[in-house]
Amino acid sequence: MHVQRGPRALWRRPAGLVFIRNWGDVSALAALCDVTPQAVSIWKRVPARHVDKVATYLGTTPGHLRPDLALRYLMSKDMDPRDAAKAEEKIARAIAALDEKRLKLAEARLAESEALTALRQAQLLHDRAVVGVKRARDAASSLRKAYLAAGVPEDRLGWMNTSVLGFPSSASGSAEVGGVEA
Numbered sequence: 001m002h003v004q005r006g007p008r009a010l011w012r013r014p015a016g017l018v019f020i021r022n023w024g025d026v027s028a029l030a031a032l033c034d035v036t037p038q039a040v041s042i043w044k045r046v047p048a049r050h051v052d053k054v055a056t057y058l059g060t061t062p063g064h065l066r067p068d069l070a071l072r073y074l075m076s077k078d079m080d081p082r083d084a085a086k087a088e089e090k091i092a093r094a095i096a097a098l099d100e101k102r103l104k105l106a107e108a109r110l111a112e113s114e115a116l117t118a119l120r121q122a123q124l125l126h127d128r129a130v131v132g133v134k135r136a137r138d139a140a141s142s143l144r145k146a147y148l149a150a151g152v153p154e155d156r157l158g159w160m161n162t163s164v165l166g167f168p169s170s171a172s173g174s175a176e177v178g179g180v181e182a
Contacts (some may be wrong), residue, residue: 032057 030037033050046054046065055062062069147157 029054034097 005094018173026040030040032053033040035050048066048069051062051066051069055065144157148154
């Protein structure tokens, strides 16, 4: 196995935070927070006292770095505790409303899926019916030709000249084209 050397060697890279791996050198981050690079490399999460500085440096939000502290950052330090409680309650209601909307969306998607399935089944039944009608017309046409070839008079084949089978009626004298008299 090849041993890596130099500043980019895996053993020199911090094993702590993902953002350190994404943004590289920890020395700038350590200088910003007034700690050693070794201290930064062992962070499992950004300490609360450094979240603002690190978020500004990395161009992200404190809530993204520490979601557990997100509520604290939504409220100012001068806020009355009663107002803070109301804000937390309002956030909880908003989250509940969002969850309810997600549930309704999931139900709507399920209903849409069921409707599409029913539509596809109906299209399949329609296609089968069309094929059945075509087969019936072909069979009736073959039977009519066979009767005529056998010498059965045309007036005795009136039962076969129905519009359901698509044949023109010989008694009316007018030819139908596509279901419309010509």
